[in-house]
Every structure is written in structure tokens, then in C-alpha cells.
Amino acid sequence: MDQIERVKEEIRSHWFKDHVAEIKGEEGLQVITWGEPGTNMYRTKYVLSGNNVFISGDIGEAVYSLTCAATLKNIQDFELHYFTSKLSAFCEERWDFDEKLAKKELKEHWEEYELNELEDGQEIYEGILSAIEEGSSMESYRAWLLNVYLNTSADSDNMECVWDFGKKMPHRLIGYWVGLQMVIEQLEQKDLETA
Incomplete structure (x- = not known):
């Protein structure tokens, strides 16, 4: 397992293990709060607006400028390196x-x-x-x-x-992507349960 895969697993099993997504708005402007109920640990807010993804919260701030609409459906198929290549602002050094x-x-x-x-x-x-x-x-x-x-x-x-x-690649940048992927997985699971 390479370094990035180890970091992804660490983020999934420790940072975001018990996180729940709360979504407000609709495609074009969505605010996703990603956090463990009752805590602020690794709480992250994703704002999907136009072609941008704005991220803030416990693990820092970042802005991604996409070449398509910033929707969960579009982001779902992004690989980590592709998504990270769209980074336009970050609270830390890029690498x-x-x-x-x-x-x-x-x-x-x-x-x-x-x-x-x-x-x-x-x-x-x-x-x-x-x-x-x-x-x-x-x-x-x-x-x-x-x-x-x-x-x-x-x-x-x-x-x-x-x-x-x-x-x-900084752990935070990997975490932003992993969090979005986990939000998408959680929503898909809810859709299956209600179908």
C-alpha cells in the first residue's frame, strides 16, 4: 500500500469514521456540513457554487475551481490527483x-x-x-x-x-477529497435504503 492509500485509509477510519452529511440547497448552490454529530472534530463545510468548491472547517480552508459545474454527480468520478489539480487557494503550502x-x-x-x-x-x-x-x-x-x-x-x-x-501531497488535501467521496457514498447508501 503506497503512502497516499495509507493516508486515505487513516482519514476514512479515524478523521471521518462517524461523520454524517447534512445538505442544504440544490445543485448550483449546495452547502454540505460534514461532521460527527455532537463534536467539532474534523468538521468540514463544503460549499458547491457554480464551478467552485469552497472548503472550510477544522481541517483548514481551500478553494477548487473546476472546469465543470461543482455538483456531487460530477465530483463523484474525479480521481484525487485530478481534483487536487483544480486547487486554486489553500491555507497551507501546496506541497x-x-x-x-x-x-x-x-x-x-x-x-x-x-x-x-x-x-x-x-x-x-x-x-x-x-x-x-x-x-x-x-x-x-x-x-x-x-x-x-x-x-x-x-x-x-x-x-x-x-x-x-x-x-x-498534504494530508488535508487528501482529506478534502476523501470527505467528498464519503459524502457521495453516504448519499448513495441512503438512496438505496429508501428505494
């Missing part, structure tokens, strides 16, 4: 930085492309490793990485792959 993942990707990339054969290959490797260790976010990692690019013989082709080492 988390994972030092362990970045080091693993550096090692694999370095071995695959035999970059030690560059004249200053060891210096480049150590510079990238230092950027990984100094970086506390994607932004700071990339700032440190720019220093490696400017002060070694590393060219833009070498650095292009390195630029995204350690990039991970």
Missing part, C-alpha cells in the same frame, strides 16, 4: 516536504543517471543532500537547491528532476 523521501529519490536518481561521472559530481551530490537536510518545506528546499545550481556545473536538465524530490 509537504518529506526529507526521508527526498533522500531516497536522490539516491535512486544518482545511481540511475550515474551523475558521479560529472567533474564535480560529488560536490553536486553533497550540495543536494545539504539542501534536503536544510529544507523544512518545498520552498526552502528549492531555495537551497538554487544555490547548488548556481555554484556547481549542474545543468538545468540535472536539476529539473531534483527540483521535486521529497514532494508529498
Whole structure:
């Protein structure tokens, strides 16, 4: 099970385990309150208006701008990465930085492309490793990485792959999508029960 699948399962079984959807409005403007009755833990409000999905609540705020009407029927078929690609505003940084993942990707990339054969290959490797260790976010990692690019013989082709080492989707963004999928599943279940 990959990292995203583990996070999805954690969100389903812990964050949203006992959540219930309450929907007000109709297609075109719907307000969905998603929460466990009697608590505010992981309570989330989804507002589907026009082509936008506005999210607020205990797990932060985000805005998604879709290329279609923001309806549960349309969103139902969206995969996580497609839905997340529509993100236009978010309360946190767009990507988390994972030092362990970045080091693993550096090692694999370095071995695959035999970059030690560059004249200053060891210096480049150590510079990238230092950027990984100094970086506390994607932004700071990339700032440190720019220093490696400017002060070694590393060219833009070498650095292009390195630029995204350690990039991970934040749990909150996964949670927004999982919550919507669970709302849809819950509504489908209610429809089956009343049919």
C-alpha cells in the first residue's frame, strides 16, 4: 500500500469514521456540513457554487475551481490527483516536504543517471543532500537547491528532476477529497435504503 492509500485509509477510519452529511440547497448552490454529530472534530463545510468548491472547517480552508459545474454527480468520478489539480487557494503550502523521501529519490536518481561521472559530481551530490537536510518545506528546499545550481556545473536538465524530490501531497488535501467521496457514498447508501 503506497503512502497516499495509507493516508486515505487513516482519514476514512479515524478523521471521518462517524461523520454524517447534512445538505442544504440544490445543485448550483449546495452547502454540505460534514461532521460527527455532537463534536467539532474534523468538521468540514463544503460549499458547491457554480464551478467552485469552497472548503472550510477544522481541517483548514481551500478553494477548487473546476472546469465543470461543482455538483456531487460530477465530483463523484474525479480521481484525487485530478481534483487536487483544480486547487486554486489553500491555507497551507501546496506541497509537504518529506526529507526521508527526498533522500531516497536522490539516491535512486544518482545511481540511475550515474551523475558521479560529472567533474564535480560529488560536490553536486553533497550540495543536494545539504539542501534536503536544510529544507523544512518545498520552498526552502528549492531555495537551497538554487544555490547548488548556481555554484556547481549542474545543468538545468540535472536539476529539473531534483527540483521535486521529497514532494508529498498534504494530508488535508487528501482529506478534502476523501470527505467528498464519503459524502457521495453516504448519499448513495441512503438512496438505496429508501428505494
